[in-house]
Amino acid sequence: MKTPSAVPLIRSVVLDTNVVLDVFVFDDIFTRPLKEALRSGALTAWADRHTLKELALVLAYPSFKLTADAQRAVRDAYGALVRVADGEGSPVELPPCRDRDDQKFLELTARAGASWLVSKDQRVLSMGGGRRLPFDVLSPRKAAALLEDAAAVAGT
Secondary structure, eight states, X not given: OXXXXXXXXXXXXXXXXXXXXXXXXXXXXXXXXXXXHHHHTSEEEEEOHHHHHHHHHHHTOGGGOOOHHHHHHHHHHHHTTEXXXXXXXXXXXXXXXXXXXXXXXXXXXXXXXXXXXXXXXXXXXTTOSSSSOSSEEEOHHHHHHHHHHHHHHHTO
């Protein structure tokens, strides 16, 4: 199997907080192609001050039992692989997300000009497919499958 670094078109993405946790805390097998693509430069991930703040808050949840050093290590590992977008809001009108806390991910994806918003949240995922969004909304499994398919095509 080719690695996602073989993907000929560099895509930019936004990962919601749960996907960041799967990639950098839980090492979820379905997010490994995303992590490899980020490390290789085949994908460029975007964050902003709002999404980084949410990540820091979530990492500190007692249920995760992460020490301050472990939280910092996750933030540093993620921070080394993302670009931080300036500004606020979206350059285009977006439909409202049913979960207002997730609107920031839609706005960031549009503002950064990212191709994909990768999420596990069903309310966010339901906004993809035919909605008036200037980007695709994908589950981690779908994003990983697309990366692997593109890598296979590039390798032929």
